[in-house]
Amino acid sequence: MWLACIFLVILVSCKPLKRAYKRTIHRQYSRTQTAYLWQADVIGGTELDTGRFEVLHYRYFSNRPHISDTWYEKEVFVRLKQLIDLPVGQAMPVPNAAFAVIGFDRATWHFEQFAGIAGTITRLNNSRTQPRLRFDLQYVNWKKKRQPLLRHTFTFRLDSTYFERTRKDYKGQYDDLRLALKEPAKVKSLDLVTYAIQYEKRNGRDSGPDTLYSRLGELYNLDSLSLHLSDLKSLPEGIGKLKRLKKLDLGYNDLTEFPVVLYQLDSLQELNLECNQLDSIPKAVRQMKSLRRLNLNDNHLLEYPAAVNGLTGLRELHLGNANLSVVPASIGRLQHLEKLGLRGFWNSKRRNQLENLDALLALPQLRSLDLRGGLADSVRLPEPIYQLHKLEELNVEWNSLDSTAIDLRRLPKLRKLER
Numbered sequence: 001m002w003l004a005c006i007f008l009v010i011l012v013s014c015k016p017l018k019r020a021y022k023r024t025i026h027r028q029y030s031r032t033q034t035a036y037l038w039q040a041d042v043i044g045g046t047e048l049d050t051g052r053f054e055v056l057h058y059r060y061f062s063n064r065p066h067i068s069d070t071w072y073e074k075e076v077f078v079r080l081k082q083l084i085d086l087p088v089g090q091a092m093p094v095p096n097a098a099f100a101v102i103g104f105d106r107a108t109w110h111f112e113q114f115a116g117i118a119g120t121i122t123r124l125n126n127s128r129t130q131p132r133l134r135f136d137l138q139y140v141n142w143k144k145k146r147q148p149l150l151r152h153t154f155t156f157r158l159d160s161t162y163f164e165r166t167r168k169d170y171k172g173q174y175d176d177l178r179l180a181l182k183e184p185a186k187v188k189s190l191d192l193v194t195y196a197i198q199y200e201k202r203n204g205r206d207s208g209p210d211t212l213y214s215r216l217g218e219l220y221n222l223d224s225l226s227l228h229l230s231d232l233k234s235l236p237e238g239i240g241k242l243k244r245l246k247k248l249d250l251g252y253n254d255l256t257e258f259p260v261v262l263y264q265l266d267s268l269q270e271l272n273l274e275c276n277q278l279d280s281i282p283k284a285v286r287q288m289k290s291l292r293r294l295n296l297n298d299n300h301l302l303e304y305p306a307a308v309n310g311l312t313g314l315r316e317l318h319l320g321n322a323n324l325s326v327v328p329a330s331i332g333r334l335q336h337l338e339k340l341g342l343r344g345f346w347n348s349k350r351r352n353q354l355e356n357l358d359a360l361l362a363l364p365q366l367r368s369l370d371l372r373g374g375l376a377d378s379v380r381l382p383e384p385i386y387q388l389h390k391l392e393e394l395n396v397e398w399n400s401l402d403s404t405a406i407d408l409r410r411l412p413k414l415r416k417l418e419r
Contacts, residue, residue, distance in 0.1 A: 030062035036131060036156035039163075042077045042102050043178045050163055053079045056133065056156045076103045076137070076150055078121065083131060086123040094119050094137060103139065103149060111202050114149060116140035129158040177212050180219060189224040196230040209236070217241035223267075228252055240264035251275055251295070263287045274298055274318070286310030297321060297341065301350065309333040317341070318370075323350040325376070332362030340366060344374035346398065357384040367391060372418075373398035379405070386410040394418070 034057065041051025048055065056078040063071045078101055080086065085098040094101050094117060101121070103114035119137035133156065137149040172188030174180040177195055180187045199210050209230050216225070217238020225242070226249040233254045240261045247270040248262075255276040262268065269290055274297040281296070285307050292313060296305065297320035308317065309330050317334065318341035327342070340363070344352035352374035360366060366388055372395050375382070379402045385394070391411060395418040396403070403419035411417075 029064040030060065032154075033057075033059045033061075034154045034156045035159040035162065036083075036129070037159055037162055040079075042079055043182065048162070048166075049179070049182055053081060054083055055079050056131070058135075058150065058154060058156075070108045072107045074103070074105055076101065076135075078133075083123075083128070086121070086131075086133070088123050088126050091120040091122045094121060101137065103137075111198065113202075114139040116146075117149060118146075119149075124153070131156050177210065177216075181212065181215055184219045185221060187219045187222055190219065190222060191224075191226040191228075192230060193226055193228045196227070200231065214238060220244070223247065225249070228272075235259045235261055243267060246270065248272070258282055258285065260284070266290060269293065271295070274320075281305040281307040283307045283310065289313060292316065294318070295341075297343075298345075298348070304328050304331075306330055312336070315339065320352065320370075320374070321345055321348040321350045322352060324352045324354060324374075326356045327354065327359040329359045329362065331359050334363065336365055337363050338365050339368040341370040342374045343370050343372040343395075346373055354382075357382045360384050361387055363388075365390065368393040370395045371399065372396070375399045375401070381406050389413070392416065 037048060037055045037057060039050050039052065040048050040055035041053055042055060043049060048057065058076040060074045061071070062073075078099055080099040086092060092098070101117050103117055105112045105114060117137055117139050119135070121137070122134040124132040124134060132153065134153045135150045137151070138146045139149045141147045170186070172186060174187050174189065175191045175194055177190070177192055180190055196209065200207060209232055213230070213236035215238065216236050217240070219242065221244060222242050223244050224247040225245060228249045229252045231254065232250065233256070235250075239259075242265060244267055245265050246267050248265070248268060249272040251272045251274040253276050255273065255278060258278060258281055260282075262271070263284065265288070267290055268288060270293040271291060272295040274295045276299050278296070278299040279302060288311060290313070291311050293316040294308065294311065294314060295318040297318045299322070301319070301322040304319070304322065304324055304327070306328070308314070312333060312335070314334050314337055316339040317337060320341055320343040324342065340360070342352050342354060353376040354371070354374055355376045360369070361384055367390050369385070369388070369391060375396070377400050379400060381396065381401060385391070386407070390413060392413050393416040394411070394414060397418050401419065406417070406419065408414065408417070
């Protein structure tokens with residue numbers, strides 16, 4: 001055993017052996033790629049797409065085990081109008097007006113753009129299809145210290161089929177705003193939930209939404225947009241230009257007032273405003289004549305928002321945790337309402353605690369009713385529910401009801417009961 005320990009100490013202290021071991025590990029778990037692309041561009045370090053530049057692309061990838069992240073990647077892009085902008089044999093300082101050097105550092109749980117890239121780039125030949133370049137680049141890390149970024153010589157072989165191989169047909173369904181803005185005519189649906197979360201991780205909690213949100217109005221064919229969890233205190237400029245928009249998700253933001261720009265969306269049918277900070281709904285909301293589904297769950301409503309009664313075309317309405325004890329008779333103006341959510345979450349300050357449901361009898365088309373946790377203390381199902389003759393779905397979970405006392409014979413059309 002002691003012989004093995006002595007051998008291990010010698011092995012660790014022997015620099016030639018250590019270097020040989022590191023080279024073996026490097027070859028086994030990592031790889032380097034280079035490519036020269038025409039008509040390319042660099043978009044957020046996440047995609048290369050056809051554009052008006054020429055791009056030299058260096059990529060290092062490692063999936064070496066026994067580290068906190070399962071993989072690590074470093075990319076460096078040199079973006080030029082033309083390769084001829086790099087004269088042969090002359091060390092070009094970085095930064096430089098003739099070209100841009102952009103670098104990205106990413107791992108399983110990390111994404112960061114290299115800051116303060118400096119150094120030199122030297123073109124070593126005049127080949128138009130296999131340019132050879134020497135790099136000596138550094139960057140400034142998060143501790144404000146200069147660190148080596150890339151120091152080596154590489155040949156960049158022209159990849160003339162790159163875009164043919166990598167071009168993807170998203171079939172109108174996008175989740176990357178930068179890519180969507182490059183091909184706006186194709187975008188039918190845009191879901192920015194993951195995009196917003198990644199943006200916050202890269203830029204910090206106080207960064208606010210991406211400034212590119214101001215260009216959403218360019219997506220003129222958009223019919224579905226999710227800005228869920230986007231840290232919005234107001235809606236981005238240009239939203240009112242989305243005349244074909246039918247579905248809009250603004251849930252889990254910081255809106256304190258109903259966005260009046262929504263009145264300009266003549267085609268809007270579904271609107272989700274759950275988990276914002278709205279304390280009232282303006283009367284002018286009745287201008288949204290196409291609206292069929294409205295979610296106002298978990299806002300700061302102090303009472304039933306009577307303005308929604310002006311949305312006479314509504315089929316679905318959610319008023320969870322809206323501080324309700326009574327459903328007002330005025331809800332009867334919503335004659336087409338088929339689905340109503342009145343849930344109350346147990347720890348909400350504005351939890352619904354409904355004592356009177358008589359007004360529901362004025363809703364002749366009601367087929368689905370959600371009362372999870374929303375009933376005041378009662379052991380029996382409120383009598384008006386038995387008189388909803390078209391009721392097909394009922395949820396009374398998280399209440400103090402004696403669920404065994406529900407008389408299903410009096411609910412002949414009920415298909416789904418959660419209790």
